[in-house]
Amino acid sequence: MIAATIGKIFLDAYNKKFKSNYSAKEFFVEKYYEVFFNHNKYMMSAGNSPLENPKISWNKMRTRKIPYETVAKRNERFTKTVDKIDTGIADASIAIGFPSLDLTATTSGQVTSLDLPIKTDEIYLSWIGSGMGIGVQSGLSLLFSNPQILLDLFEGWQIYRDYLNSTPALRGNQINTWNGQWIAHRYDQLTYDELNPTASFNPFGAMKDGGMEVNTQSWTKVLVGIARNYPETSLMAYVYSLGQMNTTVGFVPFDLPRIRQPFELYNKYFGTTRREQVEQLFGTAMGFTKACQMGAIGVNALEPKGFRDCMDKGVVPKYTPANEEKTINFNTYQIWLLAMLNNEQLWEKAQQVAITLNTYSLSEKNAKKVKSQEVTNLLASVNKKQFIESLIEIVNGSPEIDQLADIAEIIHTMPVDNVPYFLTLIRFQYAVVNKKSLNK
Incomplete structure (x- = not known):
């Protein structure tokens, strides 16, 4: 009717x-x-x-x-x-x-x-x-x-x-x-x-x-x-x-604004090249029927296929800038995370902590690679408690105390549901920063 x-x-x-x-x-x-x-x-x-x-x-x-x-x-x-x-x-x-x-x-x-x-x-x-x-x-x-x-x-x-x-x-x-x-x-x-x-x-x-x-x-x-x-x-x-x-x-x-958001963010940070391919990646983690079961459709329904392992298991796809297809897929994950967080300031914050962690890891003079392992442990964190406990070890050996303390405060005051998304975004940003530093 x-x-x-x-x-x-x-x-x-x-x-x-x-x-x-x-x-x-x-x-x-x-x-x-x-x-x-x-x-x-x-x-x-x-x-x-x-x-x-x-x-x-x-x-x-x-x-x-x-x-x-x-x-x-x-x-x-x-x-x-x-x-x-x-x-x-x-x-x-x-x-x-x-x-x-x-x-x-x-x-x-x-x-x-x-x-x-x-x-x-x-x-x-x-x-x-x-x-x-x-x-x-x-x-x-x-x-x-x-x-x-x-x-x-x-x-x-x-x-x-x-x-x-x-x-x-x-x-x-x-x-x-x-x-x-x-x-x-x-x-x-x-x-x-x-x-x-x-x-x-x-x-x-x-x-x-x-x-x-x-x-x-x-x-x-x-x-x-x-x-x-x-x-x-x-x-x-x-x-x-x-x-x-x-x-x-x-x-x-x-x-509608939340549906538009990841596409607008992708264009802002990575441009409109291969737009069709980018659009085909969003919303592939679930079918339309399952998306409707959420009760309302917004950015959460646009989750890219394969992303869930990145957040639940703490793994990140290898960042391969030479491979355009893999890079687009990698960037799609990052942008969807940012859209879910709904706070663009966290993009810069994630980059800053990634640079700090990479610098800390590379400053290792000991062949045992203690600092590198501390960073690895931190990046493996999947909740607020694990992250802050691992961060304390790094703060004790890093000159960037103020910056790391700022990140700890952001994580501590962040809504619980958003923490896994932000931690995953940090892992992605670290993969980019680490890859660039190794290629220098």
């Missing part, structure tokens, strides 16, 4: 922007049906409604094993659908996201014993709203209620239709997947060209049977694009999946 709400928000925004006065049915008949279904290939499945033709599969159409449906037959199916909407019961066969009349069906949901008044307009709006789902990797889709996002998605409808009509090998019924690709492209401030919207845009991939399909976009790419284009503190999205079995994750808030 949320699709009907999204449909109404969009239609109000559309009428305001284009100074029109479409009713839900008028827009469905004149605009929505024309682009989504009045062609040989549909932009989305029509489900169990009369619009769907179960005898025609995309694969058979592509190989031309069966003839295309005639216009007259398609019009007949359309008329049956409109009649059923106007006179029938609002169920899943004619209203997107509504419950099935069969309460045991896997597509049944939102069932109530209350006799809720449902207007015919809501059924038409549910179709319109369903075309706004943004599909991402994991099989889930997002519905945003932001009017401008909905209008921007609408821009892509006709482009998808043009691709379907001009590319025989491209399969249909992928509007949600298309929306994910389109909105990520539409909100890419470096590559999107309003005068040539499809420039630098290639969302398609090959299928095993020789056909083509729209590739699924990563959820991070979609959300980063939205976060970069909207100044709101937070946006709420309804997360779901409709298919042979309906899945409802629910309403999930997205903290």
Whole structure:
């Protein structure tokens, strides 16, 4: 039923922007049906409604094993659908996201014993709203209620239709997947060209049977694009999946400034070189479904894959500046740590203590390498108590007492949850400083 709400928000925004006065049915008949279904290939499945033709599969159409449906037959199916909407019961066969009349069906949901008044307009709006789902990797889709996002998605409808009509090998019924690709492209401030919207845009991939399909976009790419284009503190999205079995994750808030933060920090400290590769690394430690289980999605959901060992086990990947790919991965870890700490001053503090520890370690005159081992023990600390106890040994033999005392105070007063992140950032900074000193 949320699709009907999204449909109404969009239609109000559309009428305001284009100074029109479409009713839900008028827009469905004149605009929505024309682009989504009045062609040989549909932009989305029509489900169990009369619009769907179960005898025609995309694969058979592509190989031309069966003839295309005639216009007259398609019009007949359309008329049956409109009649059923106007006179029938609002169920899943004619209203997107509504419950099935069969309460045991896997597509049944939102069932109530209350006799809720449902207007015919809501059924038409549910179709319109369903075309706004943004599909991402994991099989889930997002519905945003932001009017401008909905209008921007609408821009892509006709482009998808043009691709379907001009590319025989491209399969249909992928509007949600298309929306994910389109909105990520539409909100890419470096590559999107309003005068040539499809420039630098290639969302398609090959299928095993020789056909083509729209590739699924990563959820991070979609959300980063939205976060970069909207100044709101937070946006709420309804997360779901409709298919042979309906899945409802629910309403999930997205903290846009915190989602933007690691990408902005990376650009600030390491530049925009290999931006695509950097963006693909954030958010790889968990799938979108697991990220939603956090209750809200912000910087914590953008954890890079493989990072957890660095913090839990106290290990750090080898810093290899000659290897660009490994360096980018290394820097991604550092930036995510800084974003989690949400305090840029700690970047400089971590660098200072790393330089101090490296100087202390290299000042060793004894072949037993006592100072070096003291630094190793300190860097192996995974909590506040271990770090401060190990730091005391170094303070006794270092001239940088004030600086080390400052770090001890920062660690001591820092929220407990932040300590492991800061200690890990120090280990990363030490690896950089140590590598540079050895190369001199």
